[in-house]
Each structure stands twice: as C-alpha cells, then as structure tokens.
Amino acid sequence: MKLGGLLLAAAALSLATASGEARRAMPDVADDVITGDRLPRTLEEYGFFIHADAQVPTLGVVPYRLNTPLYSDGAEKLRFVYVPEGQEVGLGEDGLLQFPVGSAIIKTFAFGEGEERRLIETRVLLHRADGWLALPYLWNEEQTEARLAVAGARIDLSTPKGEAISYRVPNKNQCKECHGLDGAVTPIGPKARNLSAVWLKEHFGMAPKDAGVMPVWEERASASAEDAARAYLDVNCAHCHRPGATASNSGLDLRWEQHDPIAIGIMKRPVAAGRGAGDLLFDVVPGKPEESILLHRMLSNDPGVAMPELGKSTIDEEGTEAVRKWIAGMPDS
Amino acid sequence: MIRIAISAALLASAAPVLAETHSIEPGDGAQERLQEALILAEPGDEIVLAAGRYHITDGLSLDVDGVTVRGAGMDGTVLDFTGQQGAGEGLLVTSDNVTLRDFAVENPKGDGIKSKGADNIVYHRIRVTWTRGPHEENGAYAIYPVESTGVLVDGVKVTGASDAGIYVGQSSKITVRNSIAEANVAGIEIENSRDALVEHNIATRNTGGILIFDLPNLPVMGGGNVIVRNNLVVANDTPNFAPPGNIVAGVRRGTGIMVMANDNVLVEGNLLSGNPTAPIMVIAYVQPYDDERYNPLPREVVVGENTIEDGGYDPQLDGADMLKAAFGGELPPIMWDGLGSLYVSGDTPGWTLGLTEQGKGLGDAQPAPLAAPAPAADFDETGIGAPAELDERLG
Structure with missing residues (x-):
C-alpha cells in the first residue's frame, strides 16, 4: 500500500x-x-x-x-x-x-x-x-x-x-x-x-466517482477549453471566490461545481472591484476576453488590481491563455 | 518569540488570559514586528503603535478576537503603504470584537482597512488618505467593513477613495458618525445592509455625499432600516473619478444623499448645500438584472425636515438645460424617479421623473413636480444602529 x-x-x-x-x-x-x-x-x-x-x-x-x-x-x-x-x-x-x-x-x-x-x-x-x-x-x-x-x-x-x-x-x-x-x-x-x-x-483504498475528472494540466490540450479553464479557476480562484470564503462578498463563485452563469461571472457586474475593474463592465463577456474583468485582473501585476491577491507576483501565461481561450470560445449572448 | 511558549502554556491550561500590551516602534523591521504582534496577540491584548511613520510593503492582517490596535493619533502614527508590493488592502481584519483607533493608513494600493466577517468592530479616530487626492488609480474603499454584525465607525477621516470613503457592505447593526468624508467618489456608502444609522458626519467635495444602496446578485441583499440624520452634506462637486465598471461610476457629480433600492429609509435633519445635481435623490436600481430574490425599488422612503440651501442648479443629467428651464431655472431639491414609495414631510419641493418601470432611462421620463404624501406614522427606529456596548470602547 x-x-x-x-x-x-x-x-x-x-x-x-x-x-x-x-x-x-x-x-x-x-x-x-x-x-x-x-x-x-x-x-x-x-x-x-x-x-x-x-x-x-x-x-x-x-x-x-x-x-x-x-x-x-x-x-x-x-x-x-x-x-x-x-x-x-x-x-x-x-x-x-x-x-x-x-x-x-x-x-x-x-x-x-x-x-x-x-x-x-x-x-x-x-x-x-x-x-x-x-x-x-x-x-x-x-x-x-x-x-x-x-x-x-x-x-x-x-x-x-x-x-x-x-x-x-x-x-x-x-x-x-x-x-x-x-x-x-x-x-x-x-x-x-x-x-x-x-x-x-x-x-x-478509495474510488470516488469523480476521481481525477479535472484535466491533468500538462495534457489540457486534450481537454475541452471549458474544462481546462474551469479547473484552473477552481484551483486558483475558488478558495476565496466561493460562499463562506475570503471573497464571498463579491458574489463570484468560481467552484468547479457552480453552473449558474452569473455566479461564475458571465455578464456579472463587479461589486467591490474598485480600480481592479479597469474600464470594463462585466466579469466575463462571452466571446470577448479583452472586455472581461476576470482576465484583465489575472493579466495584471499591480497590487490592488492583480488577482489572485496572494501567492503570486508574476502573470501565469499558461493559465491566462486557458481562460482567454474559454471566454473567446463562448457564444455571444 | 518567548510569547509562543507562553501562549501555548495558556492554551493548555485554559486559564483566564491576562491582557498584555505589545509596543511597536517605527524603524527597521517595523512591518515584521507589527505583523508578528498581530499574529501572536491573545484576546484582550492591545497593540500600541508609537508615533512615527511606518513603511509597509505588504498587507497587514489581524485574525485574533478582542484585540485593540492603538496608535498615537491619526496624524501621529502613520502606516505608509506607498511602497506596497502585495495584498488587496492595507490592513485586513477577520476576527470579532476588534478596536482600531488613533492611527492613519496612507496610500494603500487597494482598499485601506477591510474588516470581513468581523463582528462588533470599532473604527475610532482612524484616518485613511490617498495623498494625491482624487485619482482613478486610488484604492476603492478607505474604511471597508463587510459581512459583519455590529459596526461602529466614529470620528474617522477618509480622503481620495476611488469608490467609497466609508463603505459598509452586507452588514447589520451599523453606526457611522462624527466622521469626515472628503474628495471620494462616494463619501459614505451603506450597501446591502440593514439597521444602519448615519449621523453627525461631514461629507464634502465627494462626487456623491451619502449613498444608501442595494445591489443584486450578492450573498446578502435586502438593504433597509436606515436613518441618515443630522449630517452636513456640502459641496459634493468632484467629477466622478471611479473606474467605469463600478456601480458608483454612475453617480452624478453633485449628488447629496442618494437612496437606491432600499426599504424603510429616513432622511432628516441634514444640512445640504452645494449639491448641484440633486440634494436628495430617491431611485430604483437602474441596470438590468437577473436575480429573483432582488427588489430594485425604493420602498417606504421618508424624507423628513432637512435644511436645504439650493437644488439642482447644475444637474449632470441628460437634457439638463431643458429640465432646468421647465422648473424655472433650477431643479427642486428632492429628485425621485417615480418608482416605489416615497413620503415627504414638510414643504420641501421635489420633482419626479415619472417612470413607470424599472430599468428605463431618462428617455422615458415624464418630469413633473413631486406630490408625495406625508408619512402616515412616526419612523420606527427600533434596533437601528450599532450595539450600545461598542460605545464603551471609545474614550
């Protein structure tokens, strides 16, 4: 064993x-x-x-x-x-x-x-x-x-x-x-x-039914853009952006199991983003990664804008690319 | 580090803990010494910050119940975050029964002091300043209690926030008083909160003076039971410098007291002067939304007797010139969008947009003089404001 x-x-x-x-x-x-x-x-x-x-x-x-x-x-x-x-x-x-x-x-x-x-x-x-x-x-x-x-x-x-x-x-x-x-x-x-x-x-000795369903990061090319991005957001963001955690007051819930579009940021307006929002209006705009606050903040290194707030001081090129691809591929609403 | 062994011994014996004072001086390693004290403090302890300027490069945080952080005055002890490299706020408090008093926070990269899920917190004679004045890259909130029950903000001074100077969100049992909010986008904002008393404050040179809001799609909604009383709301004429995505970016320059989508709000005894869009504005949430739990209308809003010097003499509204002309050169002091329910006592004049549906803009307005009924009964003040025992921590 x-x-x-x-x-x-x-x-x-x-x-x-x-x-x-x-x-x-x-x-x-x-x-x-x-x-x-x-x-x-x-x-x-x-x-x-x-x-x-x-x-x-x-x-x-x-x-x-x-x-x-x-x-x-x-x-x-x-x-x-x-x-x-x-x-x-x-x-x-x-x-x-x-x-x-x-x-x-x-x-x-x-x-x-x-x-x-x-x-x-x-x-x-x-x-x-x-x-x-x-x-x-x-x-x-x-x-x-x-x-x-x-x-x-x-x-x-x-x-x-x-x-x-x-x-x-x-x-x-x-x-x-x-x-x-x-x-x-x-x-x-x-x-x-x-x-x-x-x-x-x-x-x-466990065999949970959803064991390993999140993509292996190095093999994400073989997963769907949505699965790769949602797994990334769950792991990198959802420990704060979920009910009961540090960023619960934002109303943004990025857990893997969350399926409500507004809760995961789609056409959701920011609450307390302050200058973190830049010139943008919504967390995620389908088809428009460049207009999505979520990605804007992940692409920033400026404290007060940058997300996550803790645990990193450089931009994750691979992770942001996975999120960009997911948003770009969403049908416009 | 000796303290580690002591605290372990105390934990083991579960004996009553004797309050201890941790004194911190500015100078080399001040940030580490202060953060260590914030971590190793025991409930009941006091952390005393000597006068001077502390150069802080990372966010500070406190997660121990019942701790007091005391400086040598809001101009004597300054936590200077100009060189901040990380974290979303200057100081984060996540524990209950904390008292913050007599120090300043300058130039944090994000919010000033945030307290989240921190019940019965007292902010007393705290100053948070962005020293360059209004700027869209200033942090959002200066003083930022959220998701808390029992909030007392007394004698603070906030300047330069790119959202709200004093922002209380998703909380209840709140008092904000004796404070000065100057040159922020919103001076004082009570959002998605209940049982709030806002009195004896000065709100000046903000874009909007005092805002009472409720927003959709948040964990806590249903804002209401709010009293805005005896405040000086003067010359709120700073052009809006909020980043566009934020709700306050829609606040018109020259708004005095604004009530949006709230239930049971009393506005009385205030002195309003030099708020050129609208001294008092009562409206529904303006954006489209998708949230069945949310009520976008202002309900049971009472505007009592206030002293109002002037009305909307330079409103930042579409068709301002036509509107002003229609009302004889200046808009009457109370502006309502016509949605929900509004009561006005006394003879303060107003005007209504005459909207019949939430989410419509000025394009659908049918402006007319306001004919609001007088309130049928006295405003029920029961249970509004911070718990009285929080006062014992002042002085």
Whole structure:
C-alpha cells in the first residue's frame, strides 16, 4: 500500500552518505508534535523527511500531485500527506478528502533545476483536535533547516522564466486568507476530482466517482477549453471566490461545481472591484476576453488590481491563455 | 518569540488570559514586528503603535478576537503603504470584537482597512488618505467593513477613495458618525445592509455625499432600516473619478444623499448645500438584472425636515438645460424617479421623473413636480444602529 514511500526511503538510505542537520536516519513522524498545542519552531521537529533538503519523505509520508495545480510563480511544488497509521480517510460533500486528526499536509516550494534547486519554504497544515492549523517554514540559505516564520518573509529570486521577483512567503494569517472557510482553516487542494484515481485507490483504498475528472494540466490540450479553464479557476480562484470564503462578498463563485452563469461571472457586474475593474463592465463577456474583468485582473501585476491577491507576483501565461481561450470560445449572448 | 511558549502554556491550561500590551516602534523591521504582534496577540491584548511613520510593503492582517490596535493619533502614527508590493488592502481584519483607533493608513494600493466577517468592530479616530487626492488609480474603499454584525465607525477621516470613503457592505447593526468624508467618489456608502444609522458626519467635495444602496446578485441583499440624520452634506462637486465598471461610476457629480433600492429609509435633519445635481435623490436600481430574490425599488422612503440651501442648479443629467428651464431655472431639491414609495414631510419641493418601470432611462421620463404624501406614522427606529456596548470602547 505504501510501496512508493518504501522505495523512496530505500533509495534515500542508499544515498545517505552526506551528513548534515537536514539528513537523519529514517525518522518516525512525531505524532505528538502534530497534535500538540505548540507551534514547532523547525520543520525537523515533525520528522516528515529522511533527507529534508532532498525532500525524501519518511515512511508514511506520501507524495502526491494535483491534476491542475495552483500557480505560484512557476515554483516547483513538492506535496506530501501524512495520515496516522490505521486511520481512515473520508470524503466530504465537495470531494475534499477528510483527513483524520493527527494528519498533516506538507508542501515545499522550490526554484531552480537539479543541483541548482533551492528550497524556499515549506508550508504545513496540521489537523489538531481543535481544527486545522497552517504554518509557514522558511528554509535557510545553507538549506540545512527550515524555521517557523509566522510573519512570513520576502525573498528575491528568479522564476523559471527568468523574471526577477520579490517572492512572498505568506504569514500565518495569509495562510488563512486562502485556507479559511466559514471561519476555520481547511485544506484546499486534495479534492477527489483533482487527484489521480490510481493514487486514491492505492493509498486510501478509495474510488470516488469523480476521481481525477479535472484535466491533468500538462495534457489540457486534450481537454475541452471549458474544462481546462474551469479547473484552473477552481484551483486558483475558488478558495476565496466561493460562499463562506475570503471573497464571498463579491458574489463570484468560481467552484468547479457552480453552473449558474452569473455566479461564475458571465455578464456579472463587479461589486467591490474598485480600480481592479479597469474600464470594463462585466466579469466575463462571452466571446470577448479583452472586455472581461476576470482576465484583465489575472493579466495584471499591480497590487490592488492583480488577482489572485496572494501567492503570486508574476502573470501565469499558461493559465491566462486557458481562460482567454474559454471566454473567446463562448457564444455571444 | 518567548510569547509562543507562553501562549501555548495558556492554551493548555485554559486559564483566564491576562491582557498584555505589545509596543511597536517605527524603524527597521517595523512591518515584521507589527505583523508578528498581530499574529501572536491573545484576546484582550492591545497593540500600541508609537508615533512615527511606518513603511509597509505588504498587507497587514489581524485574525485574533478582542484585540485593540492603538496608535498615537491619526496624524501621529502613520502606516505608509506607498511602497506596497502585495495584498488587496492595507490592513485586513477577520476576527470579532476588534478596536482600531488613533492611527492613519496612507496610500494603500487597494482598499485601506477591510474588516470581513468581523463582528462588533470599532473604527475610532482612524484616518485613511490617498495623498494625491482624487485619482482613478486610488484604492476603492478607505474604511471597508463587510459581512459583519455590529459596526461602529466614529470620528474617522477618509480622503481620495476611488469608490467609497466609508463603505459598509452586507452588514447589520451599523453606526457611522462624527466622521469626515472628503474628495471620494462616494463619501459614505451603506450597501446591502440593514439597521444602519448615519449621523453627525461631514461629507464634502465627494462626487456623491451619502449613498444608501442595494445591489443584486450578492450573498446578502435586502438593504433597509436606515436613518441618515443630522449630517452636513456640502459641496459634493468632484467629477466622478471611479473606474467605469463600478456601480458608483454612475453617480452624478453633485449628488447629496442618494437612496437606491432600499426599504424603510429616513432622511432628516441634514444640512445640504452645494449639491448641484440633486440634494436628495430617491431611485430604483437602474441596470438590468437577473436575480429573483432582488427588489430594485425604493420602498417606504421618508424624507423628513432637512435644511436645504439650493437644488439642482447644475444637474449632470441628460437634457439638463431643458429640465432646468421647465422648473424655472433650477431643479427642486428632492429628485425621485417615480418608482416605489416615497413620503415627504414638510414643504420641501421635489420633482419626479415619472417612470413607470424599472430599468428605463431618462428617455422615458415624464418630469413633473413631486406630490408625495406625508408619512402616515412616526419612523420606527427600533434596533437601528450599532450595539450600545461598542460605545464603551471609545474614550
């Protein structure tokens, strides 16, 4: 069942020649640290990794990917989930995996290829008895340690496309701006529709009927323009633009399962967009991407206009192209 | 960082928490120190910002209930966002029972201070200013409580917002008073909200002074139970500088107090002067809409006794010259579109567009003098305004 993890672990052990703080014998995940009431100061305290700098997870920490991922300035993202031994994973109404108390979701952001790869931050979501807690950990220059950074940070770096940016590590509150739903922190990514059916079956013995229905981003050319764009908008926008979340007051609901045209922005007037609307009148104008506020804001880098507000400082050329194609192909009303 | 261990110990014992004061000084690392204090504060704590200018490059946020953020005066402590690189507002509050007082926010790239789902919030002697004055690239809202129950805005000063200076949206139990809104598109706007009291404010040099709106296709609709009383609404003559897509972009320069698509609104005791389109305007929502839950009409709107110096002497309306000529050189002070229900006490004259259907423009108007009935009963003020206990946090 956890074969992938075992293989990785074995590979890692055979490679374990270097020494350093970030490298240790295969640790046990520290369940008491996950469920305790402290804010652990270093990532190491959790014991998620054998080689943290190489992002080699320990036994029980399972890597995964999302079909359509969130855009983060082109960062490479390494995702892992940990579920305490013997615990069951359930399925929520919207297909969000329901991880039991004691679980953790781990996401590391890295820039650079191969030897040049540099880990920037690792974000963890801990499921404690009183709910989920989101914490950001910032990697040091030497790549030996990631320390808690509740106030976040800014780091100068280059994106894969060569753009020099001031990368924002979110603070603890900003974690909640995206992960907040009805006032509580919640995971966003791991929904059945955006996960591999094979992975779900293998690791959690689940077979939800809509598993993996969102297009795999690299293969979106074979999906419909609508599916590609709606998957992108769901993953990149709907954690705020949905009822009960940060941008609920906009009335815009970009979830995959929302089918009301006005709710997803078609001929919907903005509410509190302010100067974000530019000279435009509607969120989405069928057939006219250049007149659609939704795309206008995604194509901006200006704080106060740019969407999403958090988590990126460059324009996603691929994502905006998918949205442009969808709007352009809509029949005029 | 010592505080982390302390807070953990307190959480573990669930003992009553002793309020603590976190003092922040301007200078190197002020943003990080302030944001860390905002995160690590416990309910009941006070974050005290020493006088000075704080250069902030990212949005700040507070998500802890019962915290007070106190500066050394709205001209003494300035959070300067001129170099802001990210986030949609200067300060975001998402927790209940928060008090913000005695500091300023300057030049945020988006909104000034937004509080969302933040019940029983107090804004006291806060200033939000875009220092270059009216400009379409200024942020939308200066003070922006939304989706909240219990909002007290007292003694604030807002200048330059490209939408509304003080904007309260999708909320209830609201008081906005003793405040100055100058050179915004809308000075004060109460939108999709109930039980709001707007009194003793000054709204001047905005495009429109005080707006009471209800809009369709929003999670919270059905605005009403609003009193606009004893405000000074003077010289709202700034040309509209809102980006075109926003609802306030349609507000005509020279609008004093405007009621659109609301239920049960009282406008009385205000002093209106120099509002050249219409000192008081009562209309239906003007755009086409598709929302069965929405009522676009103004209903049970009462215009009581107000002191009005002049009427629509320079209205920004199609056919202004013909209209002015028809009414003897100046439009009467109350403008109604003829839809919904309007009551006027006293002898303030008005005019009606005589529309019979929502969504029609001036082209279908049949202008005539207003003959509105007097209100049949006293306005029921029960339950209007912020909860009285919020007053205890002032002083």
